[in-house]
Amino acid sequence: MTYIFLLLALVMVASALAVVTLHNPLHSALALILNLLTVAALFAALDAHFLAAVQIIVYAGAIMVLVVFLLMLLNIKTEKPKPMGKFLFVLSAAVGVSFLALCIPAFNEAFRIFPDPVHELEGTVKAMGRILYTEYVFPFEAASVLILAAIVGAVMLAKRSYSKGSGHGSN
Amino acid sequence: MVPTSFYLTLSAVVFTIGAIGVMVRRNAIVVFMCIELMLNAVNLSFVALSRSTGNLHGQVAVFFVMVVAAAEAAVGLAIIIAFFRSKHSVETTDASELNL
Numbered sequence: 001m002t003y004i005f006l007l008l009a010l011v012m013v014a015s016a017l018a019v020v021t022l023h024n025p026l027h028s029a030l031a032l033i034l035n036l037l038t039v040a041a042l043f044a045a046l047d048a049h050f051l052a053a054v055q056i057i058v059y060a061g062a063i064m065v066l067v068v069f070l071l072m073l074l075n076i077k078t079e080k081p082k083p084m085g086k087f088l089f090v091l092s093a094a095v096g097v098s099f100l101a102l103c104i105p106a107f108n109e110a111f112r113i114f115p116d117p118v119h120e121l122e123g124t125v126k127a128m129g130r131i132l133y134t135e136y137v138f139p140f141e142a143a144s145v146l147i148l149a150a151i152v153g154a155v156m157l158a159k160r161s162y163s164k165g166s167g168h169g170s171n
Numbered sequence: 172m173v174p175t176s177f178y179l180t181l182s183a184v185v186f187t188i189g190a191i192g193v194m195v196r197r198n199a200i201v202v203f204m205c206i207e208l209m210l211n212a213v214n215l216s217f218v219a220l221s222r223s224t225g226n227l228h229g230q231v232a233v234f235f236v237m238v239v240a241a242a243e244a245a246v247g248l249a250i251i252i253a254f255f256r257s258k259h260s261v262e263t264t265d266a267s268e269l270n271l
Contacts, residue, residue, distance in 0.1 A: 001172065001173060002173055005173045005177065009177070009181045012181065012185060013181070013184055013185060013188070016184075016185045016188040016189065016208055017188060019188075019189075019192060019201075019204055019205065019208060020188055020189075020191060020192035020195065020196065020205065025198055025200055025201050028201050028204055029200075029204060032204045032207065032208065035185075035208065035211065036207075036211060039211050039214070039215055042178070042215060042218075043215075043218055045173075046178075046218050046219060046221075046222040047222060048218045048221070048222070048230050048233075050230070051214075051218060051230055051233055051234065051237075054234065054237060055237070058237055058241055059207070059211070059237065059240070062241065063207070063240070063241060063244045066244055066245070066248055067200060067203070067204065067244070067248070070200060070248050070251065070252070071200060074251075074252075074255050074261065076198065076200070076261055088194070088195060089195055092191045092194045092195050093191065095191070095194070096187045096188070096190065096191045099187055099190070100183060100184065100187050103183050104179075104180050104183050107176070107179045107180070107183060108176045108179070108180070111175065111176065111179060111220070111223075124227070124230070127227055128227060128230060128231070128234070131227050131228075131231060132231065132234070136231050139235060143235060143238040143239075146238065146239070146242050147238065147241065147242055149242075150241075150242035150243075150245045150246050151245065153245075153246050153249070154245040154246050154248070154249040155249075157246065157249035157250055157252070157253050158248075158249040158252045158253060160256075
């Protein structure tokens with residue numbers, strides 16, 4: 001079990017690094033899909049079966065299809081390296097390492113009260129359905145309103161304006 | 172079983188990589204993908220703690236994070252399309268019209 005976790009963790013960190021370092025955005029997107037799939041596998045290992053399925057369907061499926069579609073639609077070339085880039089990179093790496101050095105001991109200290117998992121979480125799909133439709137039914141319905149608003153907003157933002165020049169505001 | 176602290180450490184490492192990506196990269200779509208990376212790292216720690224405490228509230232939180240991320244993806248990518256239409260670029264350094 002631990003070996004599987006270590007393998008997945010290695011793939012996850014490597015693909016996350018690939019997302020950040022690869023120059024072609026399409027390669028970054030493919031690395032991100034790999035990363036999302038490893039997260040789904042870790043969810044499954046943590047007995048969150050419903051979330052593992054949703055992770056694959058929504059994240060690796062819908063959202064990443066949208067991103068790859070946009071990358072191909074806009075036909076973006078690799079970004080031009082700038083002279084400032086290297087200094088900024090070293091600075092960011094230093095910030096990241098110091099952040100990790102601060103927060104990993106803090107995490108392990110603060111969450112020591114949580115035990116290592118011993119008992120089974122049984123039937124999480126059924127249990128998730130029950131808790132979503134009883135205790136969290138109001139946030140669940142509010143989420144549908146949020147998605148509706150996001151759909152309308154996305155259509156409004158992405159459509160061409162009909163009246164060029166004389167319209168309100170944009171273009 | 173894998174200890175919970177392993178999951179938390181992995182989550183922190185991936186979150187930091189995503190945060191560095193947001194700071195370093197200039198392609199708006201790659202910045203967007205790095206934000207997704209950070210969201211996923213936090214989701215992983217939510218699920219690990221939910222498993223550790225033996226209740227489902229952490230998993231419900233992850234479910235709502237996914238809902239909001241989907242909405243954010245739709246609106247964010249639409250904004251990138253609108254920006255590309257006016258500038259013919261998705262470099263974040265080109266979005267400088269509010270600079271004084």
